Amino acid sequence: MSFEKALITGGNGNLGQLVATRLESQGVKVISFDLPGTENAETDARHAVVLGDMRDHDLLRQVFGEHEPQAIFHLASMLSGSSEADPLAAWDVNASASIALMRLALEYQCGPFFFASTLATYGPDLPSPLPEEAEQWPQNIYGVTKVAVERMGLYLKKKQNLDFRCLRFPFVLSPYAPSAALTAFASNAFKAAAKGEQFTFPVAPHTAMSTLFLDDVTRSIVEIAQADAKRLTRPAYNLHGYTVQTSDIVEKLRLRYQTFDCTYEPKEELIDLIGRWPSAMVSESAANDWDWSVKFDFDKTAEAMFALFETS
Ligand SMILES: NC(=O)c1ccc[n+]([C@@H]2O[C@H](COP(=O)([O-])OP(=O)(O)OC[C@H]3O[C@@H](n4cnc5c(N)ncnc54)[C@H](O)[C@@H]3O)[C@@H](O)[C@H]2O)c1
Incomplete structure (x- = not known):
């Protein structure tokens, strides 16, 4: 195990709670960060919980200082429907706050930094199965914000060694x-x-x-975060x-x-x-690089x- 303490943003969400459970079953200490009002008595008893907004940079800095996470699972996001309803807020939460979080991860020297991306980062009318090298020209703001984070993740990985790892999920x-x-x-x-x-x-x-079933999704998140960095040939993998x-x-x-x-x-x-x-999407690299199977x-x-x- 390469890390013993992990920060999960969006820790009270659909995927966040289950990723926390998987990590905790392996002995990892979890710090969950999510919006006030998302509290969950069952999971909260098991780990540290910080309630706040991803846009509150000072609070996030405090979390890094106090809890010293070694790995980041960045799952907090406005989703496709709410993003389209408020595109400016979607940019602030999904893009700007994610980039600020990556900068904190660099400053506090933690990694892996996992980011949950999506099939919505691709545009319309692409071949199916989708080749791994397909261009990403999303038409909805949710996809736009996710591509922005992917690009910045790649940039920070190349220039400053951020251990950025990203999966693009389908339905x-x-x-x-x-x-x-x-x-x-x-x-x-x-x-x-x-x-x-x-x-x-x-x-x-x-x-x-x-499509993917939830159980495979949460397993993939933990597996890629624990994969051998030397074997990873890409910053982002498609999962089908x-x-x-x-x-x-x-x-x-x-x-x-x-x-x-x-x-x-x-x-x-x-x-x-x-x-x-x-x-359908080609996901061969995931199988080759970190032994992924559905x-x-x-x-x-x-x-x-x-x-x-x-x-x-
Ligand atoms: N479930 C899917 O179908 C799917 C597919 C592709 C990608 N994803 C990505 O996976 C991640 C988790 O998705 P999910 O299904 O668990 O969604 P979810 O809505 O259940 O979880 C997202 C969490 O983010 C939190 N959040 C939203 N805005 C926030 C803010 N400003 N500050 C702090 N927390 C905030 C929400 O409260 C929520 O708990 C997201 O990044 C999503 O884009 C999900």
Whole structure:
């Protein structure tokens, strides 16, 4: 283990809580940083919690000084929906504050610095499967802010040796999908079906999505942070699990819940984004450089989602 203390920004979020649990199971001490109001009695008891805003640079500096983290897992972010609703705030939180955090990591000599990026950093109408060298020209502000951080991460890695490590995630199927994500509908369909509720898909039946299950996502974050730096040939890796169409989800849900009732009302903003994203990505470098492999295919993902929703 290359680090014993880790700061997780966005530590009370969907991925943050589970990354904290994984690290803690390996004996890593976690400091969680997230907005006031996101407290969680269950996880808070296990680690240090600092409540504040990523834009509060003085507070973050205090966190580095007091807690001396050796690794950073930077997960705090405004998501796609809330970013589009307030693009200026998205720039401040996702881009400026992330760059300031990287500078603090350099100043306090900590690393690895993990950054969670996204398939939304790519533009529309690219080949599928998406080659690893594809250009990134995002059309939404969320993707723009993530590319900005990727570029600065690469710059600081080359010029100042920041141990920057980044993964670009596709759709994440998760029982805890945050509502501010435009891509949360696939996860929400599972929840509605388990509750016996009707569901309206905001995309068409043939919309195909590159997807990963939550468990693989959180494992990938910990694994890349612990990977041997000498083997990493890239600052950022694309991760693809499997391709699933909306109609595949409906079929799977109807096998489990025969009465599942749904309709399709494709929304312009989603057709423009998701409908034109690649539905598969090449992720060979992740397998070669840090032995990444996907454990959850769509069948296993669905089983895990059913189990989680039916017991909660
Ligand atoms: N889940 C996905 O589908 C997905 C896909 C690609 C990338 N990502 C990235 O992974 C990371 C974690 O995503 P998630 O699914 O856990 O989302 P989430 O919304 O559950 O977690 C993000 C956390 O960031 C916190 N946050 C937002 N603004 C903040 C601010 N100004 N100051 C401090 N904290 C702030 C939120 O309170 C939240 O707890 C994000 O960077 C996201 O962009 C997620």
